Structures are given as C-alpha cells and as structure tokens.
Amino acid sequence: MSGPPPGSAATMERPAPAAPPPGPGRTLRQQEGRAGLYLISPTLVITLVVVVVPLLWAIMLAFQDARLINIRQVGIFGHYTLENFTYVLAEPGFWSSLVTTLVYTVAGTALSIAIGLVAALALRDRFRGRTLVRASILVPYVAPVVAVAFLWDVMLNPQYGIVNTWLGEPVAFLTQAEGTLFGVQVPVALLTVIAFEAWRYFPFAFLFILARLQALPPELDEAAVVDGATPSQRFRYVIMPQLWRVVALLSVLRFVFTFTKFDDVYLLTGGGAGTEVVSVRVYDFLTSRDDIGASAAQAIIMAVVLVVFLVIYLRFFGGGAERS
Amino acid sequence: MSQAVTTPTPIPTPASPPPAPMSRDRVERAVLRVLKPLVITVLTLVTAFPFFYMVMLSLRDIQELILDPGSLWPDRFTLSTYADVLGRQGFLTFIGNSAIVAVASVAVTLLIAVPGAYAVARLRFFGRRQVHFLFLAVYLFPAIVLAIPLFVLFTMLGLRGSLVGLILVYIAQTVPVAVYMLRNYFESVPQSVEEAASIDGCGRMETIWRVVLPLSKPALMATGLYSFMIAWNEFLFALLFLVERRDSWTVSLGLSQLAGSIEIPTTVLMAGSVVLTLPIVVVFFASERLLTEGLTVGAEKG
Numbered sequence: 001m002s003g004p005p006p007g008s009a010a011t012m013e014r015p016a017p018a019a020p021p022p023g024p025g026r027t028l029r030q031q032e033g034r035a036g037l038y039l040i041s042p043t044l045v046i047t048l049v050v051v052v053v054p055l056l057w058a059i060m061l062a063f064q065d066a067r068l069i070n071i072r073q074v075g076i077f078g079h080y081t082l083e084n085f086t087y088v089l090a091e092p093g094f095w096s097s098l099v100t101t102l103v104y105t106v107a108g109t110a111l112s113i114a115i116g117l118v119a120a121l122a123l124r125d126r127f128r129g130r131t132l133v134r135a136s137i138l139v140p141y142v143a144p145v146v147a148v149a150f151l152w153d154v155m156l157n158p159q160y161g162i163v164n165t166w167l168g169e170p171v172a173f174l175t176q177a178e179g180t181l182f183g184v185q186v187p188v189a190l191l192t193v194i195a196f197e198a199w200r201y202f203p204f205a206f207l208f209i210l211a212r213l214q215a216l217p218p219e220l221d222e223a224a225v226v227d228g229a230t231p232s233q234r235f236r237y238v239i240m241p242q243l244w245r246v247v248a249l250l251s252v253l254r255f256v257f258t259f260t261k262f263d264d265v266y267l268l269t270g271g272g273a274g275t276e277v278v279s280v281r282v283y284d285f286l287t288s289r290d291d292i293g294a295s296a297a298q299a300i301i302m303a304v305v306l307v308v309f310l311v312i313y314l315r316f317f318g319g320g321a322e323r324s
Numbered sequence: 325m326s327q328a329v330t331t332p333t334p335i336p337t338p339a340s341p342p343p344a345p346m347s348r349d350r351v352e353r354a355v356l357r358v359l360k361p362l363v364i365t366v367l368t369l370v371t372a373f374p375f376f377y378m379v380m381l382s383l384r385d386i387q388e389l390i391l392d393p394g395s396l397w398p399d400r401f402t403l404s405t406y407a408d409v410l411g412r413q414g415f416l417t418f419i420g421n422s423a424i425v426a427v428a429s430v431a432v433t434l435l436i437a438v439p440g441a442y443a444v445a446r447l448r449f450f451g452r453r454q455v456h457f458l459f460l461a462v463y464l465f466p467a468i469v470l471a472i473p474l475f476v477l478f479t480m481l482g483l484r485g486s487l488v489g490l491i492l493v494y495i496a497q498t499v500p501v502a503v504y505m506l507r508n509y510f511e512s513v514p515q516s517v518e519e520a521a522s523i524d525g526c527g528r529m530e531t532i533w534r535v536v537l538p539l540s541k542p543a544l545m546a547t548g549l550y551s552f553m554i555a556w557n558e559f560l561f562a563l564l565f566l567v568e569r570r571d572s573w574t575v576s577l578g579l580s581q582l583a584g585s586i587e588i589p590t591t592v593l594m595a596g597s598v599v600l601t602l603p604i605v606v607v608f609f610a611s612e613r614l615l616t617e618g619l620t621v622g623a624e625k626g
Contacts, residue, residue: 029448035528036449043440043499044458050496051462054473061472068479122363133364135609136372142608143375144557146576147597150583151378154590162377165394199370230349231356253464260466263559267580279468286472287564299469306466 062296084297094281094298098305101259101277104190108197109254113247115198116205121235123206124213141203149267152196177274189273193265197258205250212246213239248317252310259306278302375601382406382598386589405595413588415596417571418578425487425574426555429494433551434544437499441506442532446515459500467497467560475564485569493561498551505550509543510536549611556604575600 026034063080088094119137123130140148155161156173164170171179171188179188216239224234262279265271271280278298285295377396381389382405384398409415444455474493483489513536521535522528537544562577573581579596582588 032447033449036443036447036452039439039443039447039528040449040455042436043503044455046436046492046496046499047458047462050474050492051465051470054470054477055465057473057477058469061476066476068476118363119367122360122367127364133368136368138608139375139605140371142553142604143601144559144576144604146557146559146580147378147601148374150579150593150597151374153583154381154594155374155377160389160393160590162393162396203371228349231352256464256466260468262468267559279466282468282472283560286475292472292476296472299466299472303466303469 058296059300061292062300064293066292066296068290068292084293085301088294088297088301093276094278094301097276097278097281098302100190100275101279101302104194104197104265104275104277105255105258107194108201108258109251111194111198112201112254113205113250115202116207116250117209117243117247119202119206120209120213121239123210137206138203140200145200145263146267148200149196149264152192152268156192174269175273187274189269189275193268193275196264196268197261200264201254201258205254208246208250209243212243216242251317252313255309255313256306259309260302378594378601379598381591382594384591386591389591405589405592406599408592409596409599413578413582413592413596414570414573415575415578415599418573418575419599421487421572422556422574422576425491425494426552428487428491429498429555430548430551432491432495433498433502434548436495437502437506437547438532438537438544439529440499441503441510442536444503445507445510446518456504459504462497462500463504471560471564474561478565484565485572486565487572490561490565490574491555493565494551494555494558498554502547502551505547506540506543509540513539545611549607552607553604 062084123134155163158164158170158172173192174189176188179186220238221234224238260279265275265277266280269275282295282299285291380396383401385402388399478484478489518531518535521531559576562574566572566577579600583593
C-alpha cells in the first residue's frame with residue numbers, strides 16, 4: 001500500500017480542537033466513542049444474554065418453588081420464598097458435600113501448583129529432548145476431559161485395569177469410599193479424584209511458572225552463585241521470591257476453577273463413594289430430582305462461599321503478593 | 325569491554341574449593357544432578373504412559389485385554405475397533421456434530437471478538453475500563469451456575485437437542501477471553517500504520533480488515549484455536565442440552581454416554597477416545613507456541 005510515510009501521519013493524529021468537527025456536528029472524540037460502542041456492542045450483547053441475564057434468573061429461581069413441570073407458571077412476579085435455602089441447608093448431604101468440595105479444591109490446587117513448580121524448575125534449563133518432554137507434559141491438560149476420565153477409569157478398573165495388575169490386591173480406586181493404607185484409614189475415591197486433578201492441571205501451573213522463570217533476569221541468580229549460595233539457597237532466597245506473584249495468581253485461578261468444577265468428578269465417580277462435590281449435587285437436583293429451585297439455591301450458596309473465600313484470601317495474601 | 329572480559333572468571337567457583345559451605349553446595353549439586361533427570365523421567369512417564377496405553381488398548385481385541393490385562397503390547401493388532409466405533413457406534417455422526425459446533429463457534433467468536441478487541445485496544449469510549457472487569461468475571465464464572473437457567477430456558481424454548489443453543493453458549497464463554505487475547509496483540513500493532521491507511525481513505529472497518537487483521541494472523545490463530553478447543557472438549561452443556569437426542573451428540577458426550585454401557589467393548593471405546601483426543605492434540609502441537617503465548621500473557625505481565 002503506497003501512502004505517506006508514517007511520520008507525516010503521526011502529525012495528523014490529534015487535530016486541534018479548533019478544527020471543524022467532521023461528520024454531522026460531532027467532534028472526532030465523540031465519533032471515536034460512538035464507534036467504540038458500536039464495535040464492542042456484539043460482545044456485550046452476547047455476554048449479557050447468555051451470562052448476565054441467566055445469572056440473574058438463577059438467583060430468582062433460587063427463591064422460587066420451580067420445577068420443570070410448573071416452570072411456565074413461575075414467572076418473574078411469582079411467589080418468592082426462602083424455602084429452597086432452608087430445605088437445602090437442613091440437609092446433611094449439602095454440608096458434607098461442601099466439606100468434600102473444600103478438601104478437593106485445596107488439595108487439588110496445592111498439588112497441581114506444587115507439581116507444576118517442580119516441573120518448571122526441572123525443565124528450566126535446556127537439555128536434549130526438552131521440547132518433547134514439554135509436549136508430553138502438556139497433553140493431559142489439552143486432551144478432552146471425557147477421554148482422560150475414561151482412560152483413568154479403565155486404567156484403575158479392578159478387573160482389567162493395568163494399575164491393578166501391578167498391585168498385590170486389586171483396589172477399587174473410584175468406587176471405594178474408605179480403605180486402609182499402611183494401617184491408616186483413607187478416603188480412596190476422594191484421593192483418586194484429587195490425584196486426577198493434580199495430574200490434569202499441573203501443566204497449567206507449569207506453563208505459567210515456566211513463562212515467569214524464563215522472564216527472570218539471570219543476573220540475580222548469577223550474583224548469588226558468585227556469592228557462594230547453594231542451589232537450595234538460591235531457590236529459597238532468589239528464585240522463589242520472584243515467583244510468589246505468579247503462584248498467588250495461580251492459586252486464585254485454580255481455586256476458583258476447581259471449587260466449581262463439575263466434569264472431572266462427575267465423569268470419574270458420578271459423585272459416589274464420598275466424592276460428591278457441590279457442583280455434582282447441583283446437577284443431580286437439576287436433572288434427576290427435578291428440583292430447579294433447590295438446585296439453584298445450592299449453586300448460589302456455592303458461589304457466595306467462593307466469593308467469601310476469595311475476599312478472605314485477598315485480604316490476607318493480596319497485600320503480600322503486591323509487595324513481593 | 326574490559327569489564328565484560330573479567331566478569332566471567334569468578335563463575336566457575338567449584339574449581340577453587342573454599343572449605344565448609346562448599347561441601348554443602350557440592351552435596352546439593354550432586355543430589356540435583358541425580359534428582360533432575362529422575363523428576364523429568366517420572367513426569368514424562370506419568371503424562372505420556374496413559375496416552376500410550378490408550379492407543380495400545382484401542383488396537384486390540386477385547387478378548388486379549390480380559391485374558392491378559394497386564395500386557396502393554398497387543399499380540400495381534402487390529403483396526404476393527406476403529407471401524408466399529410466410527411460406524412456401528414455412530415462416532416462419525418458425533419465427529420460431524422463436534423466439527424459443526426467447533427467451527428461455528430470459532431467463526432462467530434472471531435467475528436464478534438475482533439471488532440470488540442479493536443475497540444478496547446484503540447478507541448476511547450464510555451465504559452472501556454469497566455469492560456475488562458466484565459471479561460474477567462465471565463472468565464472466572466462457574467459454568468454450573470449458568471447451566472441451571474440455560475437448561476430451564478432451553479427446555480421451555482424446545483431448543484434442547486439443537487446444536488444452535490450449544491454454539492451460543494460456547495460463543496458467550498469464549499468471546500470475553502478472545503477479546504482479551506486479541507486486544508493485547510492489537511495494541512502491539514503500530515498505530516501509525518493504521519493512520520496511514522485512514523489517510524489513504526480507509527474507513528474504520530476497512531482499516532481493521534485490510535491492515536490490522538493481516539498483521540495479527542498469529543493472534544487470530546491462537547484465539548481461534550482456543551475457542552476450537554473449548555468447543556471440542558466441552559462436556560457439561562453438551563450433556564445438559566443434547567443428551568436426549570443421540571443424532572446430535574458431540575464426540576465428548578457420545579463417549580461419556582457409551583462408556584457406561586456393558587455391551588460395547590472397552591477397546592472399542594478406547595478407539596473412540598483416541599478419535600476424540602487426536603484432533604485436539606494435533607491442533608495443539610501444530611500451533612503450540614502461539615497458544616501457550618496466548619494463554620500465559622497474564623503471567624508475563626507480572
């Protein structure tokens with residue numbers, strides 16, 4: 001495209017306010033604002049229609065006695081009640097699922113970040129075949145959840161699963177709520193689901209941490225080597241302080257995603273054997289129990305609990321993360 | 325220059341041994357030298373082995389698996405599992421559905437996100453700063469909360485079983501992230517090029533089409549792949565909207581539904597999971613560099 005050199009175009013950038021407004025009586029700035037709104041409006045409309053409005057509706061449904069059969073009678077001005085909440089909160093199943101969700105989320109988040117950190121540190125320096133190892137590490141995260149959940153299901157199957165052929169006696173990893181390991185009572189299925197979570201999402205942490213590691217200025221580490229710092233000291237005092245921010249960000253992201261995660265647990269155990277997390281419960285109430293109101297109420301409580309945790313987290317760690 | 329020559333000398337310190345602290349250093353280095361390859365090997369095994377096993381299992385007859393569950397290498401390779409899963413189990417139809425959903429999602433997402441990202445990157449308009457907040461909220465928003473009203477709505481409208489509703493949901497989920505990814509890139513396109521175009525008489529849309537887009541091909545690819553992966557892998561909404569109509573199942577949904585049945589051999593279903601996984605893995609590695617850059621933009625800002 002032949003045109004004036006970029007330099008001369010730059011002088012055209014901001015015409016003096018005195019210049020006559022082009023277009024029907026509008027300034028350039030007004031035109032720009034208008035064009036911006038036009039261009040962004042499709043994005044806004046679709047998020048509004050498919051996200052914001054449904055969210056408001058979900059809140060309304062939580063306060064109504066809604067079932068699929070009577071849903072047409074439940075209008076905006078229908079009968080509002082707190083019954084769903086009192087009903088849901090009175091059920092012991094809800095509280096235990098909340099605890100399960102919390103254990104699952106904290107353990108899954110911590111493990112995936114810890115393994116991701118180890119992986120990033122191990123793959124930081126070049127070595128032969130690094131690209132291949134890196135690629136292999138990313139596959140669990142990229143692969144469809146249905147495929148990997150089925151794969152785990154088959155591998156852990158007590159009859160023909162390959163993992164059980166390595167063990168002395170078969171373990172029903174996904175259908176057994178309690179078991180003994182070295183004489184200690186452990187929740188087998190829950191631990192398996194947590195292991196799945198760590199396996200599937202450590203690549204996510206790995207990607208973030210590796211990107212940060214490779215952006216670190218090498219001078220600090222080199223200076224520490226000169227000063228005689230051992231590898232563990234360099235990690236503790238030089239590298240880790242520069243990673244806290246990305247670890248804090250990852251903690252928030254993984255916590256939010258895991259706390260509301262549905263697919264993984266549903267596909268692995270269906271919520272059985274002591275792995276019923278809140279999102280699976282929400283789904284069960286929605287589909288098999290056909291109790292939309294109670295389902296929505298639990299989803300809202302879950303969202304509120306999540307927000308409370310986030311606020312507490314940001315209160316306590318947000319400041320620290322800012323400083324480092 | 326002279327400084328640059330002198331600095332490298334102190335680095336190979338291990339050669340000159342100061343007594344006490346160095347021994348700890350040497351021990352740690354020795355441990356790391358063993359530990360590092362070990363960690364790398366374990367990580368590679370743990371991530372690669374299941375997929376190797378997946379492929380190996382999909383290539384054998386179910387009898388072999390039941391007789392010898394511990395074997396990794398099939399005695400007799402067979403492709404009949406693939407023929408079975410694609411034909412009799414209907415995976416060809418599912419692949420078609422998944423492809424329609426994914427391609428439509430990508431096209432519409434880009435169509436919506438490109439102007440939006442351009443506006444956020446370049447134009448000052450009312451509410452520009454608040455827009456970021458909305459995108460972050462949608463990105464973090466739990467799908468299961470949305471699932472309830474959308475399930476009710478689609479039931480009322482009789483849209484359950486139609487792919488259109490599903491595509492709409494996927495678009496809404498990817499557009500905000502797409503806007504975010506594209507905006508970062510658009511901001512790096514020099515403004516002077518656009519100004520030159522506008523002096524040549526290009527309107528705003530023409531500038532985007534003729535100047536900004538050709539310069540942003542990598543970002544467009546990355547964004548498109550991101551939304552392709554979401555649409556291809558997604559499970560919850562597919563389950564809620566399509567489960568009652570087998571002709572409309574996506575590959576993910578099809579595999580999850582058939583996985584429960586006793587009549588279909590596990591090795592045939594394994595062939596199904598290879599069919600489900602392969603396109604995504606190929607697409608991802610064909611463009612891995614682009615995609616990881618897009619996914620980690622947030623990390624590099626810190």
